[in-house]
Amino acid sequence: MPAYKPPSFLNHALGSVDLSLLRDFLLPFAEYFAKRKFPISASTELDEEQFKTLARLLRTPTRSAPSELIEAQFHIDEVANDRGMESLILAYSKAGIPLPTDDELTPADLAMRTWMNHPNLLRRSNYERIATSQRSFRHYMNRHEKPMPFQLPTTVVINAMEKRLSTFNRDRHRGGGTALWMHDVGDVLAFVVRRGENLKRGEYIEGEKSRYQVQRPAGYDTVLVQKLLGELHVHASLISEHREYCRLIGEYLFGDEDFFPTSELFDLSPIHELGEDIESPAFIDGIESVQLDEVTEMFMGSQNLTKTFRGRRIFVQLREHQQQLTLGTRITKAKFRFALRDYPEVMATIHSGNIISYSRQVGVELIEAWMNHHGIKTTGLPRDPSTPTPLANALSDPKPASTTASVAGRAG
Secondary structure, X not given: OOOOOOOHHHHXXXXXXXXXXXXXXXXXXHHHHHHOOOOOOOOOOOOHHHHHHHHXXXXXXXXXXXXXXXXXXXXXXXXXXXXXXXXXXXXXXXHOOOOOOOOOOOHHHHHHHHHHHOHHHHHHHHHHHHHHHOOEEEEEEOXXXXXXXXXXXXXXXXXXXXXXXXXXXXXXXXXXXXXXXXXXXXXXEEEEEEEEOOOEEEEEEEOOEEEEEEEOOEEEXXXXXXXXXXXXXXXXXXXXHHHHHHHHHHHHHHOOOOOOOOOOOEOOOHHHHHHHHHHOOOOXXXXXXXXXXXXXXXXXXXXXXXXXXXXXXXXXXXXHOOOEOOOOOEEEEEEEEEEEXXXXXXXXXXXXXXXXXXXXXXXXXXXXXXXXXXXXXXOOOOOOOOOOOHHHHHHHOOOHHHHEOXXXXXXX
16 A cells, blocks of 8 residues: 655666756745755856655655645656656646646656646646555445445545544544545546554664654555445455445445445355356456466365365366366355456456455456356345355255366256
């Protein structure tokens, strides 16, 4: 997760940063740099040696460093690259703000100029980048099993959500001051949450002296409301955070704290049931082929035992080595390789429960449809106890060939 780190764009060659622009960016913090014996004014002409000194000072902030300077460095460094510059240009276009007319702006230059003139635009661009760059989420289906209408929360509601999250994190000894940003991005309503991590105590060098410093790093969580799917996708560190985000979004957007049950959504038992047929594209328009490259089975008992098969085309490998998957085990993880017509190849790693991660965020809707077709994706709601589970059906099936690599002996 993003956290403050020394700005890497200052490690590049001198020409990667416009020195006069860097000076103008730092002028509001002249008092801080004067205390660190580096006077700076509007008439200062930076040279290579001064740049190196400034880079060292910026990489080693003291306790008196202005919080706005730290925040600015964080956002600038996050987007001071080719992909960040592209997202920043898109943010200008969305906001209807003309781009700077300078012909030779590097990504770091554009980020600095944006912070100086439109800081909220830089924040928005970076938070959208954070929201869309996560590839691993836990998925939660709403209890109605279909998309439900809702109103976008107002600023008052967002503030109330922030206050509740601050209390939640403070009670867990992670500090208050939680910040919540919302971005309505087409079919997705994205929330980026900045919150405190556990305190960390470390040693640092200032000048010739060694000092100890206690800091609370910032961490970021991403919560996506999938409007068309009626689902909540959460990227966070702890289960307690996942549950709190489900309750928070349920209450403030849908008026029901239990709107998103935290029960399991992905069921990998169809791999046992279908055998090699699980690799069928299922007539999903846009999926060319599917192959299973990894399976982890768990033998349940007083001491659980796991076994993992890994290789290109698991079923082909099993057949070659005269092996088979084991009925009665719980498949806890499976990795599929999808060849898509209009996108690059995508690897999807599915964990029984709620977790799925993608190698890249393309073709996700196609993969969702494929999972629905094969029964890997369930409603996530409590199952009627009178209805047999897929695993129970498999165990009651007298045909053991359902888990072999070959489908030749399978009827129907």
